[in-house]
Amino acid sequence: MAAPVNIIVGSHVWVEHPELAWVDGEVFKISAEEVHVHTTNGQTVITNISKVFPKDTEAPPGGVDDMTKLSYLHEPGVLHNLAARYELNEIYTYTGNILIAINPFQRLPHLYDTHMMEQYKGAQFGELSPHVFAIADVAYRAMINEGKSNSILVSGESGAGKTETTKMLMRYLAYLGGRSGVEGRTVEQQVLESNPVLEAFGNAKTVRNNNSSRFGKFVELQFDKNGRISGAAVRTYLLERSRVCQISDPERNYHCFYLLCAAPPEVREKFKLGDPKSFHYLNQSNCYALDGVDDTEEYLATRRAMDIVGISEEEQDAIFRVVAAILHLGNIEFAKGEEADSSVIKDEKSRCDAKSLEDALINRVMVTPEEVITRTLDPVAAVGSRDALAKTVYSRLFDWLVDKINSSIGQDPNSRTIIGVLDIYGFESFKLNSFEQFCINFTNEKLQQHFNQHVFKMEQEEYTKEEINWSYIEFVDNQDVLDLIEKKPGGIIALLDEACMFPKSTHETFAQKLYQTFKSNKRFIKPKLSRTSFTISHYAGEVTYLADLFLDKNKDYVVAEHQVLLTASKCPFVSGLFPPLPEESSKSSKFSSIGSRFKGVLEAIRISCAGYPTRRTFYEFLHRFGVLAPDVLDGNYDDKVACEKILDKMGLKGYQIGKTKVFLRAGQMAELDARRAEVLGNAARIIQRQIRTYIARKEFIALRKAAIVLQSYWRGILACKLYEQLRREAAALKIQKNFHSYTARTSYLTARSSAIQLQTGLRAMVARNEFRFRKQTKAAIIIEAYLRRHIACSYYKSLKKAAVITQCGWRRRVARRELRNLKMAARETGALKEAKDKLEKHVEELTWRLQFEKQLRTNLEEEKAQEIAKLQDALQAMQLQVEEANFRILKEQEAARKAIEEAPPIVKETPVIVHDTEKIESLTAEVDSLKVCTLNWVIIIVKLPFDLQV
Ligand SMILES: Nc1ncnc2c1ncn2[C@@H]1O[C@H](COP(=O)(O)OP(=O)(O)OP(=O)(O)O)[C@@H](O)[C@H]1O
Structure with missing residues (x-):
């Protein structure tokens, strides 16, 4: 890519950085060839103008999904675009119809699920985001529509993700052309199931990848006429054979060796294996185990995968026997002897004769016309x-193993179309490069040529579509490198084959031959200090090869002695690996099966740069560069003419105007951009000036307003402060006044209370004295009273005593007189007592009589009652008689009256009998008298005890 020419002060550019690769910045000074750049990471870099690249400041921040959309196709632009997309987890980016995949080093399952596959099925290329499925879809559609086989090339350096990508491609192709499968397993499944076997024997840990495939792989999916998968085959290339015997730290040999050393004890015992450190082929590196990988489990998994692939138990045993034999073989050492010192060889692993093995290893038979x-x-x-x-x-x-896998998956001999997926390592350049690197790089060189032609063709198609003249496009070609390597006769390979034909040839003679033949070839360089190495200037860079083992490696035939030994092996598996071959075929060259291959991203871009790397639709072009000629935009021209006028105005040569697009040569875009940047810069300056004036004025007004506001605020604050001070003074006065009054009052109160206390004390003292005096007086009075009472008492007592004595004398006299009287009365009392007894008897008698009288009276009363009743009855009877008599009288009166009336009246009264009434009256009088008697007796009885007591 040519260095940009249109770098001006203020341009945004990319400059090289020792750690970040590229860093962007702005040019602030250009002096002669030197550019001074302020980088975005804060550094100032001074570099040659040819080492800076313009940066597209209008590129979308998330990057573009197709590199051809980039305004500047150069390494920093491409890397920046990829990095920007990678940041967003967009690992795929197109470059035309090439897909660039970046290893995400993390699982992104959403990218590969069935939903994704559905989306990409039949979708127009470029319609959806870049994806590996889109590539497979294009290949499949092309195969179906045009009936042509297609291949997808997956390339990249070790660890780039080729194997993963291949798996995704196969999965998608199987999804599109899925078939019912053999015994329920699809072809894709079978191919994937065979992977563990291939990986165990073909993969190894390298510096970059713990599971690096050390062989190229071409998976061929065969389709029937309906587009269904009808078979598949795996073809492998360029197995890295040297790894079996030679490894360097921290890499490992092929996985199978370690798996076998970690196999169950009985297996290890059977093959007499032990610690991997004890084997020369493994102990050249210190790395034995892989992080997160259990070799014992892997061994069992490999055996299971072998079962699935259809490798029998005996075959598996034989395979591991051969692996073990290789390890033991590596431990054979040789010492100098008279003829040759043989070592102790245990032959049972390879099941061949010990003597034959020794012969095969140390003897060589040469057949000359004369003798053997x-x-x-x-x-x-x-x-x-x-x-x-x-x-x-x-x-x-x-x-x-590969053959076995292929026969297990099954081939379709009638298949008319295939889609192949080629997974092979990219260009290699190590410290020491040998024949393997030579082959790989040659293959990549061939692929590059294929790719160049392919891209060139596509470019041509685009130009033809746009009807532009493309006859003078320079085509970047690597044919000269290919001529150097493969030309017949005279190329390196031809010379190598020739050298192999001559038994006397050595690597030195071969190298000399190369130096002589290619001394004037600009792609071939002879290193100064070496006699056997040579350098080839490949399209991707210079690589120096060591010719030392080229001859041996190119022969690629089995040494006759080895062939004899192995063919004669007692192990049918080993002898089967080495069937007797016809003489010629064992000396064929390696280069019979190498196909064409693909290279990298920047080369694709380089090819694009060779033609018209930048193309823009008229609309895009005018949109971007219309500012360069505003008069053209105002001139009402048709888009195409407007574009042409702008380009002419800018004085560009060599561009082309197509039907819909403008095609620019490399660098022209940068030139236009620089002019545009200039125009935009000037315009920006004017706008900036105006805006700055406007902003400054606005700022000034705002400042003034702010100052006034500040001042008013400040004055307000001062006034507040003053007021506060005055308020405080007034408050202080008030406080002082109150304080003075308080102190005066306090001292007055103190004095007053002291006076009161004093007065109180004095008064108390006076009162106490008074009280004491009164108390003494009272006590004196009491004492006096007591004393007087005592005197009076004593006087009274003596008087009383005298009176008593006097009274006693008197009373004794009276008593004696009384006693005499009493004694006389007592004598009279005996007579009274007798009278009393008599009276008592009389009372008893009277009582009895009373009782008796009562009884009598009761009886009398009863009798009287009866009498009364009788009398009443008689009365009643008499009354009845009276009534009757009255009635008769009335009747008689009536009759008399009648008679009187009738006769003259005569009156005659009849006397009434009153005997009964007199009797009653006498009885009542008697009763009354009895009652009076009884009452008189009762009064006497009651009165008697009283009289007695008195
Ligand atoms: N698309 C992807 N998604 C997730 N992980 C990935 C992807 N591609 C690669 N990887 C990771 O990167 C590792 C290396 O990838 P892979 O083995 O495919 O590389 P390779 O190019 O085939 O390497 P080699 O040439 O050494 O065999 C894988 O084990 C996987 O973990």
């Missing part, structure tokens, strides 16, 4: 022979 010569190898050569044997056996074993 047997020569022994020196120890170094014997080691080479041993390693060659190990590599041969291992690579044959690997090929056998």
Whole structure:
């Protein structure tokens, strides 16, 4: 890519950075060829103008999904675009119809689920975001529509994600062309199931990838006429044979060796294996185990995968026996001897004769026309022979596995179309490069040519569509490198094959031959200090190869002695790996099966740069560069003419105007951008000036307003402060006044209370004295009273005593007189008592009489009652008689009256009898008298006890 020419002060550019690769910045000074740049990470870089690249300031921050949309196709632009997309987890980006995938180093399941597959199925290319499915879809549609086979090339350096991408491609193709499958398993499944076997024998840990495929793989999916998958085959290329015998720290040998050393004890016992450290082929590196990988489990998984692929138990045993034999073979050492010192060889692993093995390792038979010569190898050569044997056996074993897998998956001989997915490592350049790197780089060179042609063709198609003249497009070609390598006759390979034909050739003679032949080839360089190495200037850079083992490696035939030994093996599996071959075929060159390949991103861009790398639709162009000629935009021209006028005005040459797009040569976009930047810069300056004036004025007004506001605020604050001070003074006065009054009052109160206290004390003292005096007086009075009472009492007592004595004398006299009287009365009392007894008897008698009288009276009363009743009855009867008499009288009166009336009246009264009434009256009088008697007796009885008591 040409260095940009239109860098001006203020341009945004990319400059190289030792750690970040590229960093962007702004040019602030240009002096001659030197550019001074302020980078965005705060540094100032001074560099040559040819080492800075313009930055597209209008590029979308998330990047563009197709690199061809980038305004500037250069390394920093491409890397920046990829990085921007990667930040957003967009790992895929197109470059035309090439897909660039960045290894995300994390699972992104949403990118590969069935929903995604559905979306991409039949979608127009470019319609959806870049994706590996879109590539597979295009290949499949092209195959269906045009009936042509297609291949998808997956390339990149180790660890880039080729194997993962291949798996995704196959999964999508199987989704599109899925078939019912064999025994329920789809072809894709079968291919994927065979992966663990291939990986165990073909993958190894490298510096970059713990599971690096050390072989190229071409998976061929065969389709029937209906577009259904009808078979599949796996073809492998370029197995890294040297790894079997030679590894460097921290890499590992092929996984299978470690798996076998970690196999269950009985297996290890059977193959006499132990610690991997004890094997020369493994202990050249200190790395034995992989993080997160359990080799014992992997061993069992590999055996299971072998079962699935259809490898029988015996075959599996034989395979691991061969693996173990290779490890043991590596431990054979050689010492210098008279002829050759043989080592102790345990032959049971390879099941061949110990003597034959020894012969095969250290003897070489040379057949000359005259005689057959047997020569022994020196120890170094014997080691080479041993390693060659190990590599041969291992690579044959690997090929056998691939064949087995293919026959297990099943091929469709009638398939008319295939889609192939080629997964092979990219361009390699190490410290020491040998024949393997030569092959890989040659392959990549071929692929690059294919790619160039392919892209060139696409470019041509685009130009033809746009009807532009493309006859003078320079085509970047690597044909000269390919001529150097593969030209017949005269190329490196032809010379190598030639050297292999001559038994006397050595790597030195071969190298000399190369130096001589290509001394004037600009793609071939002879390193100054070396006699056997040579440098090829590949399209991707210079690589120096060591010619030392080229001859041996190119021969790629099994040493006759080894072939004889292995063919004669007692193990049918081993002898099967080495069937007797016709003489010629064992000496074929390696280069019979190498196909064409693809290279990298920047090369794609380089090709684009060779033609018209920048193309813009008229609308895009006018939109972007219309500012360069405003008069053209105002001139009402048709888009195409407007574009042409702008380009002419800018004085550009070599561009082309198509039907819908403007095609620009490399660098022209940058030139236009620089002019545009200038115009925009000027305009920006004017706008800035105006805006700055406007802003400054606005700021000034705002400042003034702010100052006034501030002042008023400040004055307000001052006034507040003053007021506060005055208020405080007034308050202080008030406080002072109150304080003075308080102190005066307090002292007055103190004095007053002291006076009162004093007065109180004095008065109390006076009162106490008074009280004491009164108390003494009272006590004196009491004492006096007591004294007087005592005197009076004593006087009274003496008087009383005298009176008593006097009275006693008197009373004694009276008493004596009384006693005499009483004694006389007592004598009279005896007579009274007798009278009393008599009276009592009389009372008793009277009582009895009373009772008796009562009884009598009761009886009398009863009788009287009866009498009364009788009398009443008689009365009643008499009354009745009276009534009757009255009635008769009345009647008689009536009759008399009648008679009187009738006769003269005569009156005659009849006397009434009153005997009964007199009797009653007498009885009542008697009763009354009895009653009076009884009452008189009662009064006497009651009165008597009283009289007695008195
Ligand atoms: N698309 C992806 N999504 C998730 N992980 C990925 C993807 N691509 C690659 N990886 C990760 O990167 C690792 C290396 O990838 P892979 O083995 O495919 O690389 P490779 O290019 O085939 O390497 P080699 O050439 O050494 O075999 C994988 O084990 C996987 O973890």
